[in-house]
Amino acid sequence: MSTEVDFKYPKNEKLKSRKTIDLLFTEGKSVSKFPLRLVYTPIEDCEGKIKFGVSVSKKHFKHAVDRNYFKRVLRECYRLNKHLILDNLDQKYAIMFFYQTKERLTYSEINEKTILLFEKWITTLKEGNLKLNY
Template sequence: MPFSYPKNEKLKSRKTIDLLFSEGKSVSKYPLRLVYMPVDQADGPLRAGVSVSKKYFKKAVDRNYYKRVLRETYRLNKAILDNLDRPYAFMFFYQTKDRLTYQEINLKTIQLFEKFVSQVNATPIR
């Protein structure tokens, strides 16, 4: 699997994002949180979005830095998500004022993705 984050994997649909927050499930590994929902096969592969709250980082420079870090950790570790039985849409959140290093965020991302995969595989498909 190539280490890329192409346009077709970016979560941009307002309708899907609204559904995520109304019907989606959540898994977290401090300070990261993943809100996810299964999507139709026609929608393509995984759809991922990132978010950093203005509540924790007032300056856009800081928010943009953490969004770049989250996208990069997703890009490098999405191979963990390969063995899912169906495509998912998810939002990836950074939820703390703590300024963690890239290495700490990368480690937490790996743990979060492993927790997500085990939770999804344990849930029966409807």
């Protein structure tokens, strides 16, 4: 078996279930690295290790064109960096990715922040597991 990194974003990784999204907003925990925020919650019923969704506020970007642009950028950053989180997950998660500023950051700035955010989330999960073991 090869150790190739899978850069796909298949349909079974997309967060579409209204019930799961509601669960994220009611019971989810979050991690932030300005201007990005990641809300996550453990789930049982999913095919892969992760269900992923993105959101850009209408408050910050009035035009759908702008919101769609940043959603595409966020999905691309996830797709290219998801190996950072998939290699470190011990259970299945639903995660939602938010872009929370009016600033129009470049793709490379958002990508850097995504990497930092994913690393921070993994650290948070590992610290949480350590606390559970004691």
